[in-house]
Amino acid sequence: MSRSIAYTSSPLLATPTPVWRSKFIVAAMALAFAALVGRAVYIQVLGNDFFQKQGEVRYGRTLTLPASRGRILDRNGVVLATSIPAPSVWAIPEDVDRNPQNLKKLARLMGMSLADLYKKLEDEDKTFVWLKRQVDEPVWREIEALKIKGIYQRKEYKRHYPEGETAAHVVGFTNVEDRGQEGMELTFEKQLRGRDGSRRVIKDRMGRVVEDVGEQVAPLDGRDLQLSLDSKVQFFAYQILKEAVLAHKAKAGSIVVLDVQSGEVLALANYPSFTPGKRHSLSGEQLRNRALTDSFEPGSTMKPFVISLALDSGRVTPDTQVQTAPGRLTIGSATISDSHVHGLLSVTEVIQKSSNIGTAKIALQLPAREMWEMYSNVGFGQKPQLPFPGAVSGRLRPYKSWRPIEQATMSYGYGVSVSLMQLAHAYTVFGRDGDLVPLSLLKVTQPVTGTPVIKPQVARDMRHMLHLVTGPGGTAPKAQTMGYSVGGKTGTAHKQEGRGYAGKKYRGVFAGLAPIDAPRIAVAVMIDEPSNGQYFGGDVAAPVFSKTVQQTLRVLGVAPDMSVKPQVVTEAVEESF
Numbered sequence: 001m002s003r004s005i006a007y008t009s010s011p012l013l014a015t016p017t018p019v020w021r022s023k024f025i026v027a028a029m030a031l032a033f034a035a036l037v038g039r040a041v042y043i044q045v046l047g048n049d050f051f052q053k054q055g056e057v058r059y060g061r062t063l064t065l066p067a068s069r070g071r072i073l074d075r076n077g078v079v080l081a082t083s084i085p086a087p088s089v090w091a092i093p094e095d096v097d098r099n100p101q102n103l104k105k106l107a108r109l110m111g112m113s114l115a116d117l118y119k120k121l122e123d124e125d126k127t128f129v130w131l132k133r134q135v136d137e138p139v140w141r142e143i144e145a146l147k148i149k150g151i152y153q154r155k156e157y158k159r160h161y162p163e164g165e166t167a168a169h170v171v172g173f174t175n176v177e178d179r180g181q182e183g184m185e186l187t188f189e190k191q192l193r194g195r196d197g198s199r200r201v202i203k204d205r206m207g208r209v210v211e212d213v214g215e216q217v218a219p220l221d222g223r224d225l226q227l228s229l230d231s232k233v234q235f236f237a238y239q240i241l242k243e244a245v246l247a248h249k250a251k252a253g254s255i256v257v258l259d260v261q262s263g264e265v266l267a268l269a270n271y272p273s274f275t276p277g278k279r280h281s282l283s284g285e286q287l288r289n290r291a292l293t294d295s296f297e298p299g300s301t302m303k304p305f306v307i308s309l310a311l312d313s314g315r316v317t318p319d320t321q322v323q324t325a326p327g328r329l330t331i332g333s334a335t336i337s338d339s340h341v342h343g344l345l346s347v348t349e350v351i352q353k354s355s356n357i358g359t360a361k362i363a364l365q366l367p368a369r370e371m372w373e374m375y376s377n378v379g380f381g382q383k384p385q386l387p388f389p390g391a392v393s394g395r396l397r398p399y400k401s402w403r404p405i406e407q408a409t410m411s412y413g414y415g416v417s418v419s420l421m422q423l424a425h426a427y428t429v430f431g432r433d434g435d436l437v438p439l440s441l442l443k444v445t446q447p448v449t450g451t452p453v454i455k456p457q458v459a460r461d462m463r464h465m466l467h468l469v470t471g472p473g474g475t476a477p478k479a480q481t482m483g484y485s486v487g488g489k490t491g492t493a494h495k496q497e498g499r500g501y502a503g504k505k506y507r508g509v510f511a512g513l514a515p516i517d518a519p520r521i522a523v524a525v526m527i528d529e530p531s532n533g534q535y536f537g538g539d540v541a542a543p544v545f546s547k548t549v550q551q552t553l554r555v556l557g558v559a560p561d562m563s564v565k566p567q568v569v570t571e572a573v574e575e576s577f
Helices: 002-008 019-046 048-059 100-109 114-121 137-145 164-171 183-187 189-193 231-247 299-312 347-353 356-363 368-377 404-411 420-431 456-469 542-555
Strands: 060-065 079-085 088-091 129-132 151-154 157-160 180-182 197-203 209-212 252-259 265-271 321-323 328-331 334-337 344-346 487-497 500-514 521-528
Touching: 019 048, 079 164, 100 114, 100 137, 114 129, 137 151, 164 183, 164 231, 164 265, 180 183, 180 189, 183 189, 231 252, 231 265, 231 521, 231 542, 252 420, 252 542, 265 542, 299 347, 299 356, 299 368, 299 404, 299 420, 299 456, 299 487, 299 500, 321 356, 328 356, 328 404, 334 356, 334 404, 344 347, 347 356, 347 456, 356 404, 368 404, 420 456, 420 500, 420 521, 456 487, 456 500, 487 542, 500 542, 521 542
Parallel strands: none
Antiparallel strands: 060 197, 079 157, 088 129, 088 151, 197 209, 252 265, 252 521, 321 344, 328 334, 487 500, 500 521
């Protein structure tokens, strides 16, 4: 009883509580509750869009839906380049199971060392790191079977090139992001690439898709590209060229095959080449598309254009006699010469024997302006109108600055430079009875119209002269082709070195047509620095022309115009250069 009285008599309990204090506490609780309600209303109603966006920033991801790159086809629909599925392996470093045995197997499957794999995974702050881009499907299946925590894959595509090194310089290649880097892959990037789609999703911290948000944009696949190339012609041309370069221990070589009637490029090959899908140790020598990007002095392959101009202007006829004795001609302080003393030659024989003196004497009868116009009209000194990166224009100086000796040397291919594509294109003038059609690396489906350059009869006369070049008494009997008549012109030129010419470095060239009476194709071949004892165009380039012509005309279904029997290949007349 006494304890109860003590409690109730406590001064603290006896002191009355102020009314304002209780009201303050109740008011504070009410305000806190109101604040919570207000905050909830703000988050759920007024500021909902903001917080939704913030959530998406943290967990939302926009997934790219890659478009399938368009295929590159040859003229007959054969696939030259296509895209195939190739999973790319990625990881969340902080989540990866570090079991040494599994990681060792993973590194082996991806073709890397264990140390390199650990290096990629060492930064555990990262939430994303590529381990290997574009692995083969079977490889990913083996990786997936390891069931390593934190390892994932993303669907991508990689480019596949069925023709390999054969058509590499034309087709080109893409990088790991599937963007064109060289050749047609680069030139027609916009058409081939298409447009990627997108998918907006929410992911959890494990990288798994929880739900889709927003609209999905479907990818738009790239369009196919059909080239003018014939894959069979391309294959044969490349193989024949490669064999010749290796046989003559040459530095390099190039070949171009054109359809005379349409201007289409049926084959364009260079050696050395490369495999588009394996580019780990490439050099500039392999990547260069020499037929388009390299210019050179073409030597005697230029002579037919000067002679054609003289014939077209009526200054000479095929039978006009030209005195080439004593085998040397002095112009100012310079002297030019022939390899042999030929004496009196007809204009036809000037081409057949490849006389520098005969050609120079005819050239000096022509106004420099007309000769310059002839070269320009067949495309020399101008960049070929081809949608190809790096094509060169060559060199053709303005005629007003020509000295007589320069006009003379340019008539047989010194002092002017061309690409092999330009040379092949120019020779189609003789095959089309005097007009020049545009070149095309894409398949042509409509008839084409050419620009007149010389009279039709002059073109026919020149074809006859070119045919004699490949026969007895000419400089290129090795250009003869079993079953088909051919014609063409050899060219052998010293290579420029510094301000002069290398004494023992040459380019052997041959350009010609077949069949000679009704040409279907023009073929130009260049062998750079042959070093196995032979270097004349008639010895190193003409045989490549012969084999290529035979294979190409058969593929095109052109009927033989000669009896199919071995032809008698006589000793070639040594070419002047």
